[in-house]
Amino acid sequence: MNWPQDPPAQLWSQLSRERFSAPALHEDSEADAVVIGGGIAGLATALALLERGCRTILLEAAMVGAGASGRANGQVIGTLTRHGPEAIAQTLGQPFLDLVAGSADVLFGLVDRFGIDCDAVRKGWLQPAHSPGRAARAKALAAAWVHAGAPAEPLDQDQITAAIGAPGYFGGWLHRGGGHINPYAFTLGLARGVAAEGVRIHERSPALRLDRQGDHWRITTPDGQVRTHYVAVATGAYGGRLWPELARSIVPVTSYQAATEPLGPLADRILPGDHAFSDTRQDLRYMRKDREGRLVSGGALATQVGAATRLPALVRRRLALLFPEIVSRPMPHFWSGRIAMTVDRLPHLHRGDGLAAFVGCNGRGLALCCAMGGVLADAALGAPEHQLVLPPRPVSPLPFYGLVASTARMILPYYRWKDWAEVPPL
Numbered sequence: 532m533n534w535p536q537d538p539p540a541q542l543w544s545q546l547s548r549e550r551f552s553a554p555a556l557h558e559d560s561e562a563d564a565v566v567i568g569g570g571i572a573g574l575a576t577a578l579a580l581l582e583r584g585c586r587t588i589l590l591e592a593a594m595v596g597a598g599a600s601g602r603a604n605g606q607v608i609g610t611l612t613r614h615g616p617e618a619i620a621q622t623l624g625q626p627f628l629d630l631v632a633g634s635a636d637v638l639f640g641l642v643d644r645f646g647i648d649c650d651a652v653r654k655g656w657l658q659p660a661h662s663p664g665r666a667a668r669a670k671a672l673a674a675a676w677v678h679a680g681a682p683a684e685p686l687d688q689d690q691i692t693a694a695i696g697a698p699g700y701f702g703g704w705l706h707r708g709g710g711h712i713n714p715y716a717f718t719l720g721l722a723r724g725v726a727a728e729g730v731r732i733h734e735r736s737p738a739l740r741l742d743r744q745g746d747h748w749r750i751t752t753p754d755g756q757v758r759t760h761y762v763a764v765a766t767g768a769y770g771g772r773l774w775p776e777l778a779r780s781i782v783p784v785t786s787y788q789a790a791t792e793p794l795g796p797l798a799d800r801i802l803p804g805d806h807a808f809s810d811t812r813q814d815l816r817y818m819r820k821d822r823e824g825r826l827v828s829g830g831a832l833a834t835q836v837g838a839a840t841r842l843p844a845l846v847r848r849r850l851a852l853l854f855p856e857i858v859s860r861p862m863p864h865f866w867s868g869r870i871a872m873t874v875d876r877l878p879h880l881h882r883g884d885g886l887a888a889f890v891g892c893n894g895r896g897l898a899l900c901c902a903m904g905g906v907l908a909d910a911a912l913g914a915p916e917h918q919l920v921l922p923p924r925p926v927s928p929l930p931f932y933g934l935v936a937s938t939a940r941m942i943l944p945y946y947r948w949k950d951w952a953e954v955p956p957l
């Protein structure tokens with residue numbers, strides 16, 4: 532069993548006014564299309580399949596939002612993690628660059644369409660530069676995103692200091708199309724909207740087997756089966772035995788989150804423009820505020836031992852470099868989730884025989900998964916390759932997978948050294 536066993540982020544569920552629940556599958560059913568996975572990618576795909584005329588069933592192993600979608604920091608970012616616009620266009624083509632550039636619009640469009648109550652704030656996403664060299668690159672990156680049609684602007688050192696509410700960065704850029712949401716509430720609201728449109732959702736219904744029978748697929752869950760023409764797999768970093776080669780094509784990396792208590796007047800001085808913030812370090816530093824003035828941040832650890840105390844302490848130390856008052860503030864909220872990393876840091880689309888899958892958001896998937904719904908639906912339905920916005924590729928399990936997966940976190944000290952080597956830490 533690889534699907535989430537623990538409840539999603541308690542802070543996000545506590546703050547969520549969206550509610551959603553759906554019955555388990557207890558019968559034999561038929562559908563034109565089945566989506567496996569009830570995160571944002573699966574829900575967006577189910578909506579797209581419905582809009583393409585398919586009677587659609589979505590199977591979720593645990594509860595909607597139990598995976599990364601309900602555990603994220605909630606930053607809406609219309610870019611990829613590593614590749615800038617030119618590199619995206621070169622490697623995956625102009626149509627995919629256009630999709631990425633418009634992905635935050637798609638997410639906020641879904642918020643409006645379904646009236647999703649997820650504390651959506653669209654005031655922009657900041658990327659502060661942690662070194663002078665990164666500040667120069669940030670300027671070029673902002674220009675490249677403007678060229679790609681995104682509402683981006685470079686920020687000099689004074690502007691970034693004002694936007695953060697504290698000195699410590701050398702410049703950066705602002706993507707005005709970004710923002711932040713309660714990702715769990717967004718996922719539940721999306722499920723509510725998608726179900727109201729006609730998608731049949733079943734929670735606590737893990738797809739245990741996927742069998743090709745003639746021109747159909749048969750999907751087996753603990754208490755039922757579905758016969759269908761088309762299958763879209765959107766299990767992110769939580770896929771497992773159902774499609775072992777797919778699971779072994781990504782590295783599932785645990786990411787930890789921590790949040791302060793409401794900060795009162797101090798919250799007004801931190802990120803006064805209410806932007807989302809993730810910097811240019813490889814060992815990323817990031818934060819955003821929630822609607823009650825908590826600061827929600829997170830990070831990675833090389834080893835998991837004692838994570839529940841070590842990670843909040845690390846986050847508090849880092850935040851205190853910018854805002855010294857944070858040092859004495861408790862961090863009562865802690866949770867973690869899994870990120871689907873690919874070796875080339877690009878998202879991957881796979882398909883064949885009425886079956887398609889999308890994996891590899893590399894930690895920046897909230898907006899991307901919304902925009903990818905139509906692409907995964909088209910891939911499952913057998914659209915010709917030139918019509919697919921993301922070129923499909925064969926599933927390539929990583930060699931020495933067990934070793935790679937268990938040692939991936941060990942790269943963290945190297946990342947920290949590289950960040951430090953660019954400029955001594957704050």
Ligand SMILES: Cc1cc2nc3c(=O)[nH]c(=O)nc-3n(C[C@H](O)[C@H](O)[C@H](O)COP(=O)(O)OP(=O)(O)OC[C@H]3O[C@@H](n4cnc5c(N)ncnc54)[C@H](O)[C@@H]3O)c2cc1C
Binds near residue numbers: 593595736
């Ligand atoms: C801690 C953390 C912080 C993050 N912060 C951000 C952020 O600020 N901004 C951003 O853009 N991205 C962020 N991300 C990444 C983002 O959350 C993900 O890219 C995105 O949510 C992935 O959505 P998904 O639908 O592909 O996967 P998931 O949301 O993980 O959904 C997959 C679902 O598949 C289900 N499943 C698995 N196997 C089966 C099966 N056999 N049958 C049925 N169902 C199955 C699982 O139960 C799960 O619910 C973060 C991720 C984490 C973990």
